[in-house]
Amino acid sequence: MKKLGLLLVAVVFGATVYGQSGPKIEFKTETIDYGTVKKADDNGIRLFEFTNTGDAPLVITDVKTTCGCTVPSKPKEPIMPGKTGEIQVKYNMNPGNFSKGITVMSNAVNVKDGSTQLRIKGNVLAPDGTTQAPKTSTMEKKKALPQS
Numbered sequence: 488m489k490k491l492g493l494l495l496v497a498v499v500f501g502a503t504v505y506g507q508s509g510p511k512i513e514f515k516t517e518t519i520d521y522g523t524v525k526k527a528d529d530n531g532i533r534l535f536e537f538t539n540t541g542d543a544p545l546v547i548t549d550v551k552t553t554c555g556c557t558v559p560s561k562p563k564e565p566i567m568p569g570k571t572g573e574i575q576v577k578y579n580m581n582p583g584n585f586s587k588g589i590t591v592m593s594n595a596v597n598v599k600d601g602s603t604q605l606r607i608k609g610n611v612l613a614p615d616g617t618t619q620a621p622k623t624s625t626m627e628k629k630k631a632l633p634q635s
Contacts, residue, residue: 509596510568511541512603521578521609525616531578535589535605539566541596548601549592550574557587557607574605582613 515536521529539545544565552559556579566572576589589605612618 508543509541510539510543510545510566510594511597512545512591512593512595513538513540513597514603514605517604518606518608519576521607521611523610523612524580525612525614526580526582527614529580529611531580533576533578533607535574535576535591536571537566537574538571539568542568544568545572546594547572547574547591548594549590551590551592552576553588556581556585557589559589561591576605576607578607578609580611582611583618584608584610 515538517535519533519535521533544567546565547561550559550561558577558579560575562572562574574589574591578585578587586606586608589607591603591605593601593603595601595603610618
């Protein structure tokens with residue numbers, strides 16, 4: 488009976504260890520806060536740095552964003568164990584507060600379905616220091632329409 492118990496423990500432990508081998512992705516941060524920036528003074532580019540803490544090459548297969556105002560770029564080559572990589576994100580710097588999601592798909596075994604959620608957020612000021620483009624009133628819009 489003791490031998491059967493030891494065998495069972497060995498099998499469970501072996502399966503647990505085996506299930507954890509492979510590439511692993513660890514981001515330095517999963518949220519980048521731009522803070523309050525002026526559109527004219529900032530190009531909108533930020534970098535998410537990560538490390539492959541696993542024992543096999545890490546492949547970033549896709550990076551998607553929640554809107555077209557954010558453009559990501561991913562490494563083209565696999566990231567070897569112990570090495571670092573970057574995902575570049577360029578926000579179009581529309582004035583106002585923003586919070587955008589980025590989904591990173593990879594072959595990492597330490598994240599569910601190989602998917603990691605990242606976020607950028609901040610507040611962009613227009614060149615004149617305001618946070619929003621001036622709003623046009625309904626009356627002003629009517630005056631701008633051609634009269635028939």
